Amino acid sequence: MNAVAEKVVFGSAAAVLASVGRQLGETEWMQINQERINQFADATGDHQWIHVDPEQAKSGPFGACVAHGYLTLSLANLFLPQLVVYEDLKMGVNYGCEKVRFPSPVLVNSWVRGSGEVVAATPIGTDGVQVTIRITVQVRGQDKPGCVVETISRLFFIQEN
Template sequence: MSATTSGAPAGVVFDSVAAVLAAVGQPLGETSWMPITQARIQQFADATGDQQWIHVDPERARSGPFGACVAHGYLTLSLANLFLPQLVRYEGLRMGVNYGCDKVRFPAPVRVDSNIRGSGEVVAASAIGDDGVQVTVRITVQVQGQDKPGCVVDTISRLYF
């Protein structure tokens, strides 16, 4: 393991196709906690046009099914992109692309002002030619104080060393 950039939590470093292939089943650790603020929820609502009251109307949401505003599921999902480079880093990479996601689930709501963090695990990897690998990393968005995560997603990347 090695540290990632600018004070981020320690992340696992892979420097070859073989290293990624050998990592299947390996946990990648956890990121630092981060708050989910009403401002972040509102920015996401503005960016996507999803202004549903359970996200953006704190007064009405207090008497709603969650007792407060909740983050959009897709906001929670999008934070996998923030957590992934904090959990894993690739050295000697010529090119990497997001290939997609599998098995996206939202087991529990993420209430406003809760703290979340990402944890990761390499769940699959397969070689692509001589210098590439397709890797699936499961990101679990943990919610502080909750048993169930806010999101679980299998992210798929194609990496060329």
């Protein structure tokens, strides 16, 4: 098992701008169990049998329940702060996502982790930056990831005088 990388720390817009192409490492593995899938179904109202009915899912296309694609996508929000920290930040906001893909299903009880890469950064005014970080949700034992998403954040740092 690979060691988890230390969080990457950025303390200014300039540091983020200079990081394009930088790999951010990997998070710890976590298991996607049926309870988490059911909680997501309850939160979203998506109770399709392929997610929440283990007996029916056995005879379905994957042989077991699978996590919702949007559950897998939502893990980007969990993994991102495990990979990167912003110091001297006035404010940061989620701005959106680009190029969301679900290359492989995440079966119930699979182990997943996130990896990250800074793919773009552009300045906003004198103290801000818009950064795009690609989060890949890796699935242990699978060649293809469960999700790949480019997250977009707008960050505004405290200016030094």
